[in-house]
Structures are given as C-alpha cells and as structure tokens.
Amino acid sequence: MIGHELGGRYQVIERIGGGGMALVYRAHDILLNRNVAIKVLRNQFVHDEEFIRRFRREAQSAASLSHPNVVSIYDVGQEDEIHYIVMEYVEGKNLNEIIKERAPLQVDESIRIASQICDALDHAHQNQIIHRDIKPHNILIGRNGRVKVTDFGIARAVTSTTITQTGSVVGSVHYFSPEHAKGVTTGEKSDLYSLGIVLYQMLTGVLPFLGESPISVALKHLQEEFEEPRLLNPLIPQSVENVILRSMRKNPDERYQSAKEMLHDLETCLLPERRSEAKAMFNDDDDEDRTRVIPAIKPLQRGLGSRGGGDDRGWREEEAASPGSGKAKRGRAVLWVSLTLIILLAMGGVVWYVNAKLVVNEVAVPSLTSKSFEDAKTALSEVGLIAEEPPLQVYNPNYDSNIVWKQSKNPNTMVKEGTHITLTVSTAKVLPKLPELSTKSYEDAVKTLIAAGVEQGRISQDPRFSEDYPEGQVISSEPAAGTEYDPETATIKLIVSQGKETTPIPDLVGSTQQEAQAKLAEAGLVLGEIKEESSFTVDKGKVMVQWPYEKGDTASPGEKINITVSTGYPPEALEYTFNVPVTPSSKGKKTKIRIIYADARKDGENQEWGIRTIAKNQMLSVNLLLAPNKDGSISVYQDGEFIATYTIKYADAKNGTVPQPELPTEPTPVPTQAPTDVPVTSEPTIEPEILPPSTDNSGNTGAVNQTGFVTTNANDKGKK
Structure with a gap:
C-alpha cells in the first residue's frame, strides 16, 4: 500500500496503526494539500458482501457527525478490492499509549479527557449512532490536548456481522458491557459502560476485569463485581468514584440515562462541594445478572408403583400369557391392588415426613444499620438468621469504625430461618500519604x-x-x-x-574607607578589594568608585564590594596662590568685590571665590589648583561690574614666572570687556560665611595643600 495512490488523490505515505478489522495509513491528499488518515479493510473481509454493505452504510452515517471531539470522515471509497475510509489525521498519541506511559493519570486530566469523550458520545447518540467499541485505542489525544474519538460506524458494522465468526471474537472484551457480552441489542448505555471502564483505567492504571480468555472476561462482566477504584488509588475523590460506580452498573437501567446526564456529572464532580459527597449506593437484590448460589436439589428415590414397577409389568405379562380361571384371576388382582395401596400409603407418609422436615418458617429481617457488628449479629441470631463472617469492611464517612451501614437484605424482608445475611461495616478511614511537592512550582x-x-x-x-x-x-x-x-x-x-536573599547596595562614594566598611557591614555585605588612585576631584582618603555593584543594585548577603580610594591630587598637580589687586570705586567708599575663578578641580569652571567689602586698596589671595592640561583664571567684579581677568598658566606657575599685577593707584580702574563665559548680570545676594584668608598689602600668604605641596605666590620671586 505504501506509495500507492488511492482514488487518484490520496498518496499513501506510511502505516501508522491497525487492528483486527483494518489497517491505518497516513496519506497525503494531493487535491487539498493536507495529510489524512486512511483506514483500509483487511483482505479477509473484502469478499463479505453483507459486511461491506453495512460498513459503507455505517461509515456514511459516521460521516454525518460534525463535532470537535469526533474524528471527521472525509471520504469513503473502493478501488479494486480495497475498501477504505478517509479520515482526519490527528498528530499525537492514542489514550492507550498515554496510559501505558504514565498511568494513573491526574484526576483533573482524567476528568477532562472523559468529559470530551462523553461530549462526543452525546453528539453521536443524538444522531442515532452508537459507537459500541469505546476503548483507549480509539481515543486520540492531539498535541494541543484536544480529544478525538475515532472508529464511529465501523464498530456497529463489526458487532452486527462478525461477532459470531468461528474462531474469533471481534471487539474489545475488556471494555464490553454486560448486554454486549450476552449478545443482545446494545444501545447508548453500553457506550457509557465502556466509558466508565476507560475512566477506571485512567485513574487506577489497571482494568477492572482480567481473565485467561475472552470468555472468562465476558463472564466477569456479567457476574462479578470489580474492585472499587478508591481502594487502588486513594487520591480519587468520592464524587469521581461515584461516576465510575454508576456508569459501570450491570443493570443498564441503573446507569446514566444519557451521555448528557453523565457529562453534567463529569463537569461538576470536581467542584469543592461535591468532592466529599457520600458514596453512591445501589440495591443489588433485584439484579438478575448478579452471581447467585443455588443449593443442589437431590431427586427423591421413587418406590415401585403402577407407573414403572417391574412387578406390575410382569403381572400383566403373566396375566396375558396364562389366561386361567376367573377366580384365580380375581385373587391375583386383589393381591396386587392391596400391595399398591400399601406402597402408596408408605410413599405418602414419606412425603409428609420430608415436607415436615423441609418446610422452614419465614422471618422478617431486622434493621441492623447503625449497630455494631456484634449487636447486629446478636439481633440476627434472635430471629433465627445468621450473620456472614467476616463482614465486608468498607469505609463510610457517615459511620464510625465497626458500625453496620449496609445489609444484604432490606429490613422487614421475609426470608427463611437460617438465611445468611451479609453485613457491611465501616472501617477506619484510609488516609493517603502527602505526595512529594518539592519538585513542583x-x-x-x-x-x-x-x-x-x-x-x-x-x-x-x-x-x-x-x-x-x-x-x-x-x-x-x-x-x-x-x-x-x-x-x-x-x-x-x-x-x-523566594530565590536567593538580596540586600540593596549602599552608596559608598564620598565616604572614608572606615565609613564604607561600616555601611557594608550594616547591609550584611563584606568589603572586598581596595584600590588607590589620585584624583583632582575627590579628597584624599575618600571613596572614588565602588564595584561590581553600584548604589541601588542588589546582591546576596555576604557578597564582596570593591572600592577605589583617592590618594589626593596627582604628583603633577600644583597649588598656586595668586594675589589679586583690588580698589574701591572711589576713595573711602565701601565697594563690594566679587571674584570668580576656574582651575583643574571638578566643576572648576566659574567657581565663586566669594565677595569682600573693601574701602581701600588691597590684595586678595586666591588659591588655585593647576595641572599640565589645565591653566587657571580669575575674574574680578566691582559692585557687579566686570573689572578684569587674570590668566595663570601652569608652566609659569611651576617656573615662578607668573606676572604679578601691581596694586592700582587710581581709585577706580577702567573697565575692560567682561569674559563671555562668566555671568556678570548680577552678584550673589548672600556673602559667604567663610571668607578667603586675609592678606596684608604685601600679599604675603602661606598654606600647605592636601597633598603636602607648598603654595607659592607672586612675592616668592619664582621660588617654590
């Protein structure tokens, strides 16, 4: 078949499955450019005209189904002796493979799958189509989790024409309903019985009935009770077990009346208010299919009589053979009649005696529920009945341990004295063990x-x-x-x-090494590597940089934080004091002098030196920090008006050749053009609280900078 083109449009690619009646292939629909599944009848059935006729009719009926949980049938055809059905191709696995891989399945997953199967059956039943072969092999689970029921129609054709074929049993006996096993007409409730078995297998991982042969399994469907699923899997809620118990009743009248009713039960059985509902109870007294024990009846030994006695026949033969005198004849007759009467009287006595011994009085069964087993046993003994021992032990949440909650004969039922009554007592609740959850979210x-x-x-x-x-x-x-x-x-x-514990990283920049270490300890962190670098902008001994975490980052407790500490100005840095000559606007008039300077420090552009109020000519000392790539400049303002700018070059300061201006002789210097990058429109409204160091008219100043350099001024005459 592989490589064959069916119907001029279906290119067979590979075989993907098969069963007793057909083989399934994956094929490509050339016309519609899609993958399809093609089911081809096995060769042994292609000459059975009745089967082929019904096969086509049922396949056409199944093609009328349109439901998201039913595998769609696209086409039915025949080519020579090949009879085939073209169906929807579902990528995924069948439920039987999933059960083998990881049964028992989770309760919610099992209910979700069973609900979709039941929804498909409801749709089919409304269209007068009975599946009759519901089993995990016919349930496909797509990669998206969608459940698809397949083989609609074929099941009916199989069971109606081939179930009695010599030497074979067609169908899945493990999922048969009792009426199916009997060979009687099956209906909607037969599908629900099979679905109950599928749900049982998903939740327990085993089948309810097993046997050495199909016949033995079929008999168990008819006669035996299955082990309740909660005994095999205590994690099954009682409400879910009730669905299984009801759907698998041997009497069809006690099952769900329709797939819709079962679907509603499946959709609600996991609601919190239903999980702990009471166990579903059924009356088995009138179940004709239940296994019964019937005592053997021994035939009574019949005496010799006129109907079969050999003497009677001999007498008749003798009478016929020896016709004597009438008197002798009458004598013999009287004798035999007498003997017959005696025998009949004896037999009547025997019958009376046997009846007197066999007739047993009937008594009413007492109510035994809510009694302890011992009390119930005593109550039965008082009326001439016997309690079956040991009693059945089944947990019932409504009764304490060893309390009777079910009896095989209802109260007030009339039974013979000596009848055995089976009692069911509640046991201590079987508690499940908490599962391992540490691998889950x-x-x-x-x-x-x-x-x-x-x-x-x-x-x-x-x-x-x-x-x-x-x-x-x-x-x-x-x-x-x-x-x-x-x-x-x-x-x-x-x-x-919560994952690894983290703590926010404090800001260490600007702190001393000791302060930084204290901040880290308070945050549960550790001071790591300490580097030293020179800086124009950060004072000596202060933290310049922290890494690998900055302020606002988070890290685990105990994490190491590295820092870089400033060693002060670099060796090439030069501190220079420049004496600025200033004079009042007029002699003796108080004048405000504002000085702005720029040097190599951070934010060194246009820094406010301060404001001094003067009334006479004097020198004001301004300390500058110079670098090879950064000269200094000083701008002077008098009552808000720009007066002059002085530039101090690094090379001149280093060599002691900075030009020193003379103290002005005129009260008011002639203004020059103000530098464009210095704000001159207004003066600070508040004088600084700390004024620059005072100088005398000679301009002598002296200071030691933070790096240990000795400052120089114009009066040093080039000496450092």
Whole structure:
C-alpha cells in the first residue's frame, strides 16, 4: 500500500496503526494539500458482501457527525478490492499509549479527557449512532490536548456481522458491557459502560476485569463485581468514584440515562462541594445478572408403583400369557391392588415426613444499620438468621469504625430461618500519604492538592530565601511528604522559595574607607578589594568608585564590594596662590568685590571665590589648583561690574614666572570687556560665611595643600 495512490488523490505515505478489522495509513491528499488518515479493510473481509454493505452504510452515517471531539470522515471509497475510509489525521498519541506511559493519570486530566469523550458520545447518540467499541485505542489525544474519538460506524458494522465468526471474537472484551457480552441489542448505555471502564483505567492504571480468555472476561462482566477504584488509588475523590460506580452498573437501567446526564456529572464532580459527597449506593437484590448460589436439589428415590414397577409389568405379562380361571384371576388382582395401596400409603407418609422436615418458617429481617457488628449479629441470631463472617469492611464517612451501614437484605424482608445475611461495616478511614511537592512550582503543587481533595482555603505558603531552589518552587511542606493526612480536614503549608536573599547596595562614594566598611557591614555585605588612585576631584582618603555593584543594585548577603580610594591630587598637580589687586570705586567708599575663578578641580569652571567689602586698596589671595592640561583664571567684579581677568598658566606657575599685577593707584580702574563665559548680570545676594584668608598689602600668604605641596605666590620671586 505504501506509495500507492488511492482514488487518484490520496498518496499513501506510511502505516501508522491497525487492528483486527483494518489497517491505518497516513496519506497525503494531493487535491487539498493536507495529510489524512486512511483506514483500509483487511483482505479477509473484502469478499463479505453483507459486511461491506453495512460498513459503507455505517461509515456514511459516521460521516454525518460534525463535532470537535469526533474524528471527521472525509471520504469513503473502493478501488479494486480495497475498501477504505478517509479520515482526519490527528498528530499525537492514542489514550492507550498515554496510559501505558504514565498511568494513573491526574484526576483533573482524567476528568477532562472523559468529559470530551462523553461530549462526543452525546453528539453521536443524538444522531442515532452508537459507537459500541469505546476503548483507549480509539481515543486520540492531539498535541494541543484536544480529544478525538475515532472508529464511529465501523464498530456497529463489526458487532452486527462478525461477532459470531468461528474462531474469533471481534471487539474489545475488556471494555464490553454486560448486554454486549450476552449478545443482545446494545444501545447508548453500553457506550457509557465502556466509558466508565476507560475512566477506571485512567485513574487506577489497571482494568477492572482480567481473565485467561475472552470468555472468562465476558463472564466477569456479567457476574462479578470489580474492585472499587478508591481502594487502588486513594487520591480519587468520592464524587469521581461515584461516576465510575454508576456508569459501570450491570443493570443498564441503573446507569446514566444519557451521555448528557453523565457529562453534567463529569463537569461538576470536581467542584469543592461535591468532592466529599457520600458514596453512591445501589440495591443489588433485584439484579438478575448478579452471581447467585443455588443449593443442589437431590431427586427423591421413587418406590415401585403402577407407573414403572417391574412387578406390575410382569403381572400383566403373566396375566396375558396364562389366561386361567376367573377366580384365580380375581385373587391375583386383589393381591396386587392391596400391595399398591400399601406402597402408596408408605410413599405418602414419606412425603409428609420430608415436607415436615423441609418446610422452614419465614422471618422478617431486622434493621441492623447503625449497630455494631456484634449487636447486629446478636439481633440476627434472635430471629433465627445468621450473620456472614467476616463482614465486608468498607469505609463510610457517615459511620464510625465497626458500625453496620449496609445489609444484604432490606429490613422487614421475609426470608427463611437460617438465611445468611451479609453485613457491611465501616472501617477506619484510609488516609493517603502527602505526595512529594518539592519538585513542583507553587501553582502546580496547589493544583495537585486540590485534585487530591484539599480545599484551596486550607493551603497556605511560607516564602523563604533559598540558595538551592529557584524562585517560586516548593522547598518542602508541612506536614512533610509521605505523612498520612486527611484531605477533607488537613491544613497544608507549602514552604516556597523566594530565590536567593538580596540586600540593596549602599552608596559608598564620598565616604572614608572606615565609613564604607561600616555601611557594608550594616547591609550584611563584606568589603572586598581596595584600590588607590589620585584624583583632582575627590579628597584624599575618600571613596572614588565602588564595584561590581553600584548604589541601588542588589546582591546576596555576604557578597564582596570593591572600592577605589583617592590618594589626593596627582604628583603633577600644583597649588598656586595668586594675589589679586583690588580698589574701591572711589576713595573711602565701601565697594563690594566679587571674584570668580576656574582651575583643574571638578566643576572648576566659574567657581565663586566669594565677595569682600573693601574701602581701600588691597590684595586678595586666591588659591588655585593647576595641572599640565589645565591653566587657571580669575575674574574680578566691582559692585557687579566686570573689572578684569587674570590668566595663570601652569608652566609659569611651576617656573615662578607668573606676572604679578601691581596694586592700582587710581581709585577706580577702567573697565575692560567682561569674559563671555562668566555671568556678570548680577552678584550673589548672600556673602559667604567663610571668607578667603586675609592678606596684608604685601600679599604675603602661606598654606600647605592636601597633598603636602607648598603654595607659592607672586612675592616668592619664582621660588617654590
């Protein structure tokens, strides 16, 4: 088939599956340029005209279905002896593969899958189509999680024509309904029974009925009870188990009446108010398919009589063979009649005696619920009944341990004395163990607990810093994983990682080394590498730079922060004191003198030296910091008017050749043009509190700068 082109448009690419009736191939629809799945009947069925006729009719019926959870059928065709159906191609896996890989599935995932299957069945049933072969192999799960039910129509054709073929059983006996196993007409409720088995298998990972042969499995569907799913998986909520119990009732009348009714139950069974509902109970007394024990009846030994006795036949033969006198004949007759009467009387006595011994009085079954097993046993003994031992033990949340909550015969039912009554007593609640949650995120852990029956209001989180767990992941739980807990009452605390603990980085720039170390210690950080560099802008001993973290960054406690400390001005820096001659605007008049300077320091452009009020000619000393690439300049203002600018070159200052202006002789110097980069429109409104060092008329000043350089002035005559 591979490489073959069916119908002139379907190029067969590869085989992707197959079953007892057909093989499935992936093909490419050349006309519509899409992948399709083609199901081809096996060769052994191509000559069965009745099967082919029904196969086509049912495939055409299935093609009428249009539902997002049903695999769409695109085409039905025949080419020579090849009968095929063209269907939607679903990329993904079938449910049987998923169950084998990771069963039991999560409760919410199982309910989601079962709900989509049930929705598909509801659509099919409304269109008078019964699937009849619901099983995980026919459920496809796409990569997007969409559930698709396939093989609609083929199942009906199979079961209606080939179920009795010699030497084979067509269909999936593990998912048969009891009526299917009997061979009677199956309907919608048969599909719901099969869906219940699929849900059972998803939640427990096993099938409810297993056997050595298909016949033995079919008999178990008819006669035996399956193990309740919560006994295999305690994480299944009672409401979900009730869905399975009802859908798998052997009597179809006790199942869901429609797929819509079952779908509603599936959609609501995980609601918080339903999770702890009471277990669904059913009356098995009238179940005809239930296994019954019938005592053997031994036939009574019949005596010799006129109907079968050998003597009677011999007498008749003798009478016929020896016709004697009438008198002898009448004598023998009287004898035999007498013997017959005696035998009949004896037999009547025996019958009366047997009846007297076999007839048993009937008594009413007492009400035994809410009694302890011992009390119930005594109550049965008082009326001549027997309690079956040991009793059935099944947990019931509404009854204490060892209390009867179910009896095999209803109260006031009339039964023979000596009848055995089966009692069901409640056991101590089987508590599940808290699962391991430390590999999950907080959201996934909450979903797991909710699926297990824990209300979200009883789940809390405790955020903690962690070096080993990423942010948002559960570190541990209280109670710990593996501890028994009651999902209906337990309060669960999840310890959740906040990631690594961090602390804000303080600003160290401008601090001394000791101050920086104290700030880091207060923040839980450690002082790391310390470098030293010269600086024109940062005072000696102060932090210039911090790395690798700056102010506003965050780091883990104990992280090392490195700093660079200023060693003061570089060796080539030169401090120079320039004496500025100033004079009042008129002799004896108080005049405000404003000085602005620029040098190599940070923000060295247009720095305010200050304002001095003078009434006589004098020299004002201005300390400058010069560098090889940065000269100094001083601008003087008199009552807000620009007077003069002095430029001090680094080379001249170093060599002691800076020109020194003379003290003016005229009261008011002639103004020159003000420098364009110096604001001259107004003067500061507030005089500085700290004035520059005073000088006398000789201009002698002396100071030691921060680097230890000796300042020079114009009177040093070039000496440093």
